[in-house]
Amino acid sequence: MHESWYRLLSIVVFVVGLWEGPLAVVYRLVSDDGGTVLRAANYLPSPWCYVVAAGASVVAYAVLAVLDTGRKKALAREKARHDARSAA
Numbered sequence: 001m002h003e004s005w006y007r008l009l010s011i012v013v014f015v016v017g018l019w020e021g022p023l024a025v026v027y028r029l030v031s032d033d034g035g036t037v038l039r040a041a042n043y044l045p046s047p048w049c050y051v052v053a054a055g056a057s058v059v060a061y062a063v064l065a066v067l068d069t070g071r072k073k074a075l076a077r078e079k080a081r082h083d084a085r086s087a088a
Contacts, residue, residue: 003071006067006070010067010068013060013063013064013067016056016060017056017057017059017060017061017063018057020039020040020041020053020057020060021041021053021054021056021057021060022053022057023039024039024040024041024049024053024056025041025049025053027042028041028049028050040052041056
């Protein structure tokens with residue numbers, strides 16, 4: 001995975017996870033708005049919106065972990081290729 005794609009995907013996943021997770025809960029507590037497409041968790045009734053927001057945060061964290069693992073593997077493969085070329 002190219003470094004720029006990793007960074008772009010990480011930023012997008014982080015922002016979406018933050019927006020749909022903790023910020024949706026804060027917005028729900030501060031205002032009485034029922035939700036929009038951008039705050040989908042706020043469409044749900046009171047106890048479920050918090051569960052969905054926490055789930056969105058957990059999913060975002062898991063996707064970030066998968067992206068980081070993939071990046072580390074790609075960097076290790078690239079380093080092994082570079083070392084093989086240097087040795088030859």
